[in-house]
Amino acid sequence: MKRLNILLMLILSLTSLNLLAETTSKPFAEKKVVLQISDPNPFKQTLVLNVANNLIKHYGPDKVDVEIVAFGPGLRLLMDGNANQKRISGLSNNGVRFAACKNTIAAFSKNLGHTPKLVKQATPVSAGVVRIIDLTSEGYTLVKP
Amino acid sequence: MNIKKATILAGLTLMSTQAYAANWLALQGTEKPNASARAKVWGFVQPEYQKTDGGELKAGPFSGQIMSPNVIRPDNTSTETFNIRRARIGVRGTGFPLDDKVNYFLLAEMGHNGITKLGKTGVALTDASITLNHIPGARVRVGQFKTPTAEEGLQAIHVFNYVNFTNVTNQMMLERYTDGDGSEVNGQPEFLADGVTPNPKWKPTGRFNGINGSVGAFRDQGIQVFDTFKVNKWEHSYAVMYGNGNGINREDNNNDKDTYVYWSSELLFGGKGARRQGLKMFAWNQSGTRTLTTSDAKGKGDYDRTRNGLGLTFLKGKYRAAAEYMTADGMIFNGSDGGAIPGSTNNAGDAQADINVLTEDKADGYYIDFGYKIIPKLELDLRYDVLNRGTETTAGERTFETITVGAQYFFNKKSRMTFNYEIRDQDAPGVPQSGAGSAPNQIADSLDDLLSLQLLVIF
Numbered sequence: 001m002k003r004l005n006i007l008l009m010l011i012l013s014l015t016s017l018n019l020l021a022e023t024t025s026k027p028f029a030e031k032k033v034v035l036q037i038s039d040p041n042p043f044k045q046t047l048v049l050n051v052a053n054n055l056i057k058h059y060g061p062d063k064v065d066v067e068i069v070a071f072g073p074g075l076r077l078l079m080d081g082n083a084n085q086k087r088i089s090g091l092s093n094n095g096v097r098f099a100a101c102k103n104t105i106a107a108f109s110k111n112l113g114h115t116p117k118l119v120k121q122a123t124p125v126s127a128g129v130v131r132i133i134d135l136t137s138e139g140y141t142l143v144k145p
Numbered sequence: 146m147n148i149k150k151a152t153i154l155a156g157l158t159l160m161s162t163q164a165y166a167a168n169w170l171a172l173q174g175t176e177k178p179n180a181s182a183r184a185k186v187w188g189f190v191q192p193e194y195q196k197t198d199g200g201e202l203k204a205g206p207f208s209g210q211i212m213s214p215n216v217i218r219p220d221n222t223s224t225e226t227f228n229i230r231r232a233r234i235g236v237r238g239t240g241f242p243l244d245d246k247v248n249y250f251l252l253a254e255m256g257h258n259g260i261t262k263l264g265k266t267g268v269a270l271t272d273a274s275i276t277l278n279h280i281p282g283a284r285v286r287v288g289q290f291k292t293p294t295a296e297e298g299l300q301a302i303h304v305f306n307y308v309n310f311t312n313v314t315n316q317m318m319l320e321r322y323t324d325g326d327g328s329e330v331n332g333q334p335e336f337l338a339d340g341v342t343p344n345p346k347w348k349p350t351g352r353f354n355g356i357n358g359s360v361g362a363f364r365d366q367g368i369q370v371f372d373t374f375k376v377n378k379w380e381h382s383y384a385v386m387y388g389n390g391n392g393i394n395r396e397d398n399n400n401d402k403d404t405y406v407y408w409s410s411e412l413l414f415g416g417k418g419a420r421r422q423g424l425k426m427f428a429w430n431q432s433g434t435r436t437l438t439t440s441d442a443k444g445k446g447d448y449d450r451t452r453n454g455l456g457l458t459f460l461k462g463k464y465r466a467a468a469e470y471m472t473a474d475g476m477i478f479n480g481s482d483g484g485a486i487p488g489s490t491n492n493a494g495d496a497q498a499d500i501n502v503l504t505e506d507k508a509d510g511y512y513i514d515f516g517y518k519i520i521p522k523l524e525l526d527l528r529y530d531v532l533n534r535g536t537e538t539t540a541g542e543r544t545f546e547t548i549t550v551g552a553q554y555f556f557n558k559k560s561r562m563t564f565n566y567e568i569r570d571q572d573a574p575g576v577p578q579s580g581a582g583s584a585p586n587q588i589a590d591s592l593d594d595l596l597s598l599q600l601l602v603i604f
Contacts, residue, residue: 040183041182079178081179082179083181
């Protein structure tokens, strides 16, 4: 019985580890890329989405793990009703993740007088720059188009 | 709010956000949500060359002088000239990018044309508008901007496929503003009855009935409510506008306002922006009054000015087509005295050529236009247009027919060369073609063809 308990605990641990891994990255990804968008320029918004799309196209959705981190003026890319919302949805379906800086959300809220509504694909992170540092220390390549 | 209203409102919101920038109403002044710059600088330059044979008037009080349409606008001094037709620079965007619901559009003209020359200014503001996108299904634009009327005027000029407008658009829609109707100058009727001696004190003063400011440039100052709704493969747009009806860069000269109503429905084939592919059908109405001084019993008074139009545009792959039918009622531009250059003195030395305006008459016209890209960089164009002006009187009716043969060579997406040859014909159908009383037709026969070459660079 004790052995069975240990076995069950091991299975549970492995399963939870696997689930955790799946929520943060792609298990079969051979390349890991974090894309930074911190610029208000709309061309940069299009460009960062183009780069993500090109990575998916080149390596295949399962072979590359891409996360777009938006902070500062670049957070406009993730605001609800954005002209690029369809593309964001399409990329998200291919596994691209979108991180939104909480510090920027707070700053936007102060300027707007209300909390900005973000696209549903956006995941708030404590700080955009910290998220980038964390990902790069995990082996992600930082690209700032 | 009941469920039905909420559903309609939600539907409108959804549809309007999907079609944020897909037609002239939206492209010229509305920005993409959360994806537009605070200030985007852009513009274009259009140097050109135009030439006629410089044909002289064959009859009338100005016989022997060069016919007005045979000299090149706006200076009316040459029959062969280079000119910077348009040189425009603009800024557009969302002043406070976090609030993408407030957009602005500013455009200035530095070229040499009916805006700057007639407006007597080196630089003129053509557009200065603010668009508020807060109400679902009802965007609000305020300021000076293009009116929702004829396609040639409403479309972005840098994607216009020809050098010159059609007769019907040029004469009926590109408004010239005058103080009078041209029937009286300096206190005496310009044409004296036979046997009447001209006032001996009369001398050319330069104060002929000319154009009193910039051409309308298909723009007005006022407020417009509009929006665009995408339903499956169709896009429907509407616009309702209330404006001065007195052109650009000045206030109204009376208390009557112009109203504009516009509707378009477009079957979308693909693409985006100014060269989006689709089949668009549209209809519009403009209604207002103009204040003019006349020599009749009414004297200075307000005259109705109504315009209507309906048409279609088509663009798919190599093929392009457009057609529009327009009517005018009330006040109508009626050319210059005897076909002469406005301001020139007649051969008898007792009158200057005025700009004339029909105060209560009718006109109609149409154009059909085809384009075919034989290779990606070269498009061949063919356009036929007709204007029947002053149709309420037999003697006063004039018909203008033009066949334009053209070619556009695209160096790249932002620059092209346009070549046009206009085979122009004018007729006075209600008067004899020869013999007694045929002067209007002899004058009409003086009209030359027009050759034009224009280069465009957008930045």
